[in-house]
Amino acid sequence: MARKPKANQPNIVYIKGRPLNIVDGTVAINQPSLKKKLSIPYKKIVKRTSLIIVGVALVIGGWLGWKIYSDAVKVTGNKNPLALLGLFDNTPLKETDGRVNILVAGYSADDPGHDGADLTDSIMILSIDPTNHTAFMLSIPRDMWVDIPGSGYQKINAAYEDGAAENFSQEGYTNGGMGLLEEVVQQDFGIQSDYSVLVNYTAFRDLVNAVGGINIDIQSSDSRGIYDSNTGINLPNGEATLDGNTALALARSRGDGYGSYGFPDSDFDRTMYQRLMLLAIKDKATSTSVISNPIKVGQLADAIGNNVQTNMSLDEMVSFAKLMDKINDSNIKSVGLNSINGQDLVTDYMTSDGEDALIPTSGIDNYSQIQIAVQKLLQSNNQVLQESASVVLLNGTETDGLAAQQQTVLATDGVSASTGDAPTDYSETTIIDNSNGSKPATLKLLESIYGNNISTDSNLSAQYSSDDFIVILGQNQAN
Numbered sequence: 001m002a003r004k005p006k007a008n009q010p011n012i013v014y015i016k017g018r019p020l021n022i023v024d025g026t027v028a029i030n031q032p033s034l035k036k037k038l039s040i041p042y043k044k045i046v047k048r049t050s051l052i053i054v055g056v057a058l059v060i061g062g063w064l065g066w067k068i069y070s071d072a073v074k075v076t077g078n079k080n081p082l083a084l085l086g087l088f089d090n091t092p093l094k095e096t097d098g099r100v101n102i103l104v105a106g107y108s109a110d111d112p113g114h115d116g117a118d119l120t121d122s123i124m125i126l127s128i129d130p131t132n133h134t135a136f137m138l139s140i141p142r143d144m145w146v147d148i149p150g151s152g153y154q155k156i157n158a159a160y161e162d163g164a165a166e167n168f169s170q171e172g173y174t175n176g177g178m179g180l181l182e183e184v185v186q187q188d189f190g191i192q193s194d195y196s197v198l199v200n201y202t203a204f205r206d207l208v209n210a211v212g213g214i215n216i217d218i219q220s221s222d223s224r225g226i227y228d229s230n231t232g233i234n235l236p237n238g239e240a241t242l243d244g245n246t247a248l249a250l251a252r253s254r255g256d257g258y259g260s261y262g263f264p265d266s267d268f269d270r271t272m273y274q275r276l277m278l279l280a281i282k283d284k285a286t287s288t289s290v291i292s293n294p295i296k297v298g299q300l301a302d303a304i305g306n307n308v309q310t311n312m313s314l315d316e317m318v319s320f321a322k323l324m325d326k327i328n329d330s331n332i333k334s335v336g337l338n339s340i341n342g343q344d345l346v347t348d349y350m351t352s353d354g355e356d357a358l359i360p361t362s363g364i365d366n367y368s369q370i371q372i373a374v375q376k377l378l379q380s381n382n383q384v385l386q387e388s389a390s391v392v393l394l395n396g397t398e399t400d401g402l403a404a405q406q407q408t409v410l411a412t413d414g415v416s417a418s419t420g421d422a423p424t425d426y427s428e429t430t431i432i433d434n435s436n437g438s439k440p441a442t443l444k445l446l447e448s449i450y451g452n453n454i455s456t457d458s459n460l461s462a463q464y465s466s467d468d469f470i471v472i473l474g475q476n477q478a479n
Contacts, residue, residue: 091315093130093323094194099378100128100323103182103193105160106251106274109200118161120181120198122251122274125191127378133326136333136377137278139271145349145357145364146184155357159184160198174311190371190412191378195316198309204251204274206303207281209244211290214280216240216273226262226269228253247277268338275334286325333377340373368411375414383441384414389468391417391446394460396426399478406473413445418467423460426474430455435468446471 093100106122123140142157151162162168163180173179178196186192208214218235220226225236231249242250254270255263263269290296312320338344349359362369376385391410395403403419410417429450433443447454450471457470464470 090322091313091319093316093319095130096192096194097378098129098131100130100320101191101194102126102128103178103185103191103196104199105178105181105196106199106201106203107160118164118177119157120160121157122199122271123156123181123185124271124275125185125189125193127191128323128327130323133328134331134333135327136335137275138374138377139268139275139336140185140189141267141271141337141346141358143267143356143358144188144346145351145359146188147365148180148184149187150180153351155355156181156184178311188367188370190367190374195310195312197312200307201248201251203303203307204277205244205248206307207244207285207300208242208247208277210296210299210303211281211284211287212296213244214242214247214277214284216242216276216280220262221264222262224261226253226255228255228260228263229257230254230260231257242277251277265338268336271336272334279329279332279334282324283329286321335377337370341376343369343373345370345373368407369416371408371411372414372416375412379414382414384445387439387442389415389435389439389442390466391415391442391469391471392464392467393417393419394422394470394472395419396422396424396430396472397475397478398425402473402478406471406477409449415442415445417471422472426472427476428453429474429477430472432457432460432470432472433468434461434464434470439468442469450477 102125104122104124104126105120106124107120108117119142121142123142125138125140126135127138128135140156142155144156145153146156146159148154148156148159148162150166151158154162159181160177162177164177166180167175168177168180169175170179170183173182174193174196178198182193182196216239218225218237218240220237223237225234225238227234228249231253233246233249233253235246235250250273252270253263253273254266255261256266265272284290285300290300310317337346345361346358347361349357349364351357360366360370375382379385393403393406393410403421407417407419430453431443431446431450432455435443437443446469450473460470460472
């Protein structure tokens with residue numbers, strides 16, 4: 001009888017003449033040459049895997065770089081591939097008085113069946129304080145009745161179309177339609193644009209889809225939420241999740257269709273929701289889930305490239321994106337002309353052709369109150385604006401309209417002024433300080449404009465007791 005091997009004692013078997021030990025079912029390799037042949041090449045696997053990863057990364061990086069460049073050409077018109085080098089620069093943005101002002105206009109050129117497709121039915125100013133990392137967005141109503149240079153009185157949404165038709169070209173402004181719109185905004189609202197951006201409405205759909213949807217808060221005065229029968233938008237109050245098509249519908253909704261509700265301020269509500277969506281897109285586009293995903297970054301680049309035109313260079317666009325990433329939503333003020341500091345600065349107007357339009361509450365062509373409100377937004381740290389002094393301008397000359405003219409001058413510096421006539425003629429402009437020195441910044445400004453002829457007049461001070469300063473315009477001002 002054969003003896004069984006003891007536990008843990010090896011059995012020796014031969015494979016191709018080579019002895020192998022088997023201990024409890026486990027092969028023990030004794031021969032160095034065979035051990036070498038059966039060993040796993042870990043180093044080679046790691047090296048090859050690393051090369052594959054690097055190769056894929058280079059392919060993705062090259063694809064993404066080319067896509068960004070291609071879309072940048074569409075947006076900026078710059079066909080210089082070396083512009084991509086600007087991605088690594090920190091190019092300073094243009095500024096006006098310490099702020100970066102961007103005029104944004106939206107039109108429906110992407111919708112061939114839309115009447116008046118070249119009318120900019122959405123007009124917005126984005127103004128950024130790059131030092132304090134604050135900003136505001138101000139929507140300008142499309143129905144504002146303005147005097148468009150070279151075209152006469154029209155609604156402001158026609159400025160772009162007129163400028164494009166006449167190939168507008170003037171120093172200090174962008175060529176074409178956006179340049180004429182820039183001129184009108186500066187003329188009436190006192191805002192000089194450093195950059196301009198033209199966007200079609202499809203941008204809302206494509207940008208929202210590119211970032212994977214957005215959330216906004218619907219807070220309608222109607223308990224049912226909002227509904228527009230023209231666009232089909234129907235959302236309850238509270239947080240709403242929007243896909244691209246829903247965002248596009250909301251961007252176009254004014255609640256003027258039969259049976260609609262939740263849009264008591266019509267176009268003002270529409271532009272308010274547009275501002276909310278732009279903030280939501282900004283937050284989602286700068287989130288880790290988007291910027292770490294090359295596919296989403298590519299889709300985002302396509303959404304911009306296919307729907308946006310700007311006079312920013314590629315490197316300036318990168319600097320702008322970096323700047324916006326530093327600004328929290330809580331530091332971005334969102335306003336319309338019907339709600340600046342609780343004031344409604346526009347009113348309804350019927351044109352000679354029977355069109356419904358809007359004009360400043362202070363009267364047609366009188367943008368002084370609007371300009372003061374805008375200056376307060378632009379110069380939130382300005383001491384003159386903080387003092388909010390009340391000034392009355394009295395015409396002490398025979399020159400008609402002198403006080404109204406100076407009212408506009410003060411408005412550009414953020415000073416609110418009323419007008420009247422002086423009881424007698426004055427040869428020299430005189431300032432009466434009813435504030436008793438309590439508003440020094442405003443007094444200093446008035447002296448810089450009208451001279452330091454400070455005087456007192458008990459009768460005028462009593463008559464205009466609610467005003468901080470009385471400025472009597474003399475003949476020297478009319479000359």
